[in-house]
Amino acid sequence: MNVIIFGPPGAGKGTQALNIVKKYSLYQISTGDLLRKEVKNKTVIGKHIENIISKGDFATDEIVNELIKNAIFDPLNKNKLIFDGYPRSLSQAKNLDFLLSSSNQKIDFIFFLNVKKETIIERIKKRKILEKRPDDNLTTILKRYDTYMETTKPVLDFYSKKSNFYEIDGDAKIEEISSKIDQILTV
Ligand code: AMP
Numbered sequence: 717m718n719v720i721i722f723g724p725p726g727a728g729k730g731t732q733a734l735n736i737v738k739k740y741s742l743y744q745i746s747t748g749d750l751l752r753k754e755v756k757n758k759t760v761i762g763k764h765i766e767n768i769i770s771k772g773d774f775a776t777d778e779i780v781n782e783l784i785k786n787a788i789f790d791p792l793n794k795n796k797l798i799f800d801g802y803p804r805s806l807s808q809a810k811n812l813d814f815l816l817s818s819s820n821q822k823i824d825f826i827f828f829l830n831v832k833k834e835t836i837i838e839r840i841k842k843r844k845i846l847e848k849r850p851d852d853n854l855t856t857i858l859k860r861y862d863t864y865m866e867t868t869k870p871v872l873d874f875y876s877k878k879s880n881f882y883e884i885d886g887d888a889k890i891e892e893i894s895s896k897i898d899q900i901l902t903v
Pocket of ligand 1: 725726747748749751768769770772773774775776777780800801802803804808851860
């Protein structure tokens with residue numbers, strides 16, 4: 717199966733993706749992780765996007781679309797993909813559809829973690845202490861939230877009409893969210 721974990725920044729996408737990866741042996745595609753790796757390795761892309769990410773803006777569709785391509789076409793990952801943080805724009809959602817159909821795949825489950833803005837702010841403040849991400853400060857959190865509402869929310873409207881779309885209360889405890897997702901995946 718292929719899965720999308722969707723939601724605003726700080727919704728717990730990475731945490732839930734990791735649980736699903738462990739339980740169902742999927743391959744996680746986190747565009748945030750892929751981009752941070754580029755920054756860490758000081759690649760040409762990395763140098764270009766470091767400032768963009770730390771301000772809470774998005775990397776361009778071209779950059780992220782290119783980053784996910786190899787993993788999608790790798791036969792070892794076929795029908796074992798979980799997308800975390802991608803797609804974040806309508807153009808990325810269309811690109812994902814195209815790449816999946818070109819590799820004879822489809823999305824089986826879309827989980828939307830619906831979280832209140834106040835919860836996001838609290839969670840990201842905690843994550844800042846644990847992970848020390850430069851984009852986890854209040855100004856950037858608010859900017860990332862606005863970018864989500866503006867650019868990513870239309871993807872939600874597009875996905876919510878699909879029959880494999882599941883909205884989950886992302887304000888709930890981590891274990892409760894995992895168990896709800898599990899119930900749906902094991903039906
Ligand atoms: P995340 O780890 O998913 O919270 O992503 C961290 C940051 O990486 C985001 O705030 C964006 O700046 C950038 N990023 C991650 N995924 C994407 C994407 N699909 N499109 C554009 N930018 C992205």
